[in-house]
Amino acid sequence: MTARPSAGLVLDDIDARPGSTTSLLRTLIGLYLRPLGGRITPAALVRLAGDLGIPAARARTAITRLKQRGLLVAAPDGDYVLNPAALPMLERGDRRIFAVRTMTEADEWMLVSATVPETRRDLRHQLRRRLQFVGAGAVSAGLWILPGHLAEEVEQLLAELDARAFTTLFRTTDPKPADPLPAAAARWWDLAALRAEHERFQASLGDLDETQPFDAYVRLIDSWRVLPYIDPGLPRSLLPDDWPGERSVQEFARMSSELAPRALAHARGAVR
Structure with a gap:
């Protein structure tokens, strides 16, 4: 197995562009390699990429990028395995993506x-x-x-x-800026950019074909996974009345619960 890359190579998806081939493959690997035993043959990974509509040649190019980024390493038998150095990043992603937390007024x-x-x-x-x-x-x-x-x-x-x-x-528990806390929060965070990200995510849901659960679920996670990082889940009192965050969380939870079991069954069947 190759040596562990430097820390910067296995950090979070700061530069992720939802919907790109590399982003979709990264999402697929993060979702399924661990429940599939931590390894996968190159042919099976390319086959799963094909189920997302990704041509084989483009999938192989993206897989090479992910190896360079430290997510995958090649085992002696030729299989791809998760780089142990990437596991903290994936576990951190699990907590953010699937257990969204919103602050209350009493939180620190x-x-x-x-x-x-x-x-x-x-x-x-x-x-x-x-x-x-x-x-x-x-x-x-x-x-x-x-x-x-x-x-x-x-x-x-x-x-x-x-x-x-x-x-x-x-x-x-009691920050005291010179002006009201909601006004200060609007300076500290770019709420307009966060709103745009929520609206982008909600618009992407209309493109998902729930009759194809594997494709729909991977694309759902790919579209969603950066949003729970950049949105800190501020208390409701600090946000505009029409803030779209709650709807995003509800829609993600609903679609995830409907699609996830069928998508995992598809992935298990595809690698047998």
């Missing part, structure tokens, strides 16, 4: 204060991107706020980036 907030030396601009950039990706809001340069229930995830993120020495973490 976490503040992340980061002081990264000028000589480590690369780390500063990575830390900013990763914190944004896990749903943190930018209070000011070097100060971030996010739901307290993400504390473990933040600790893991800082460890993966080797950035813990440059950060201080705080907990509070």
Whole structure:
């Protein structure tokens, strides 16, 4: 088995573009390799890609990219297996994707204060991107706020980036900005961009063919999986009255429960 790649190669899908061949294959692998025993033959993986309408040549190209990104490694017998270094990322994704959590008024907030030396601009950039990706809001340069229930995830993120020495973490239940908290939240998070992502997801549901459960389910997850990261699940009192997040969660839960068992049965049958 190949050596573990550097941490940056197996981090979350910050650059994921839902619907692309590489994104669909990554979603497929994240969903099914673990329940299928952690390995799959190249032929079976290409066959499952074909069930998503992906031509074999394009699938093989995407699989090569995923090997380069550290998600898959080639076993001595030629099978593809999950890179152990990618498992924390996949497990973190499971929690975000399938167990969406919304803050209440009584929940704690976490503040992340980061002081990264000028000589480590690369780390500063990575830390900013990763914190944004896990749903943190930018209070000011070097100060971030996010739901307290993400504390473990933040600790893991800082460890993966080797950035813990440059950060201080705080907990509070009562942040007091100069203006009302809803107005401050609208500055800390780009609510317009988050709204657009919810609307994109909801529009994508109309393209799913539920008579083809495997294709529909993989595309459902692929369209959804980044949204629970970038949307922190703010308390309802901090959001506009017409906020679309609740509808997105409800629609995802409904379609996932209907499609998931049939899609897994299809995947199991395809690799026998």
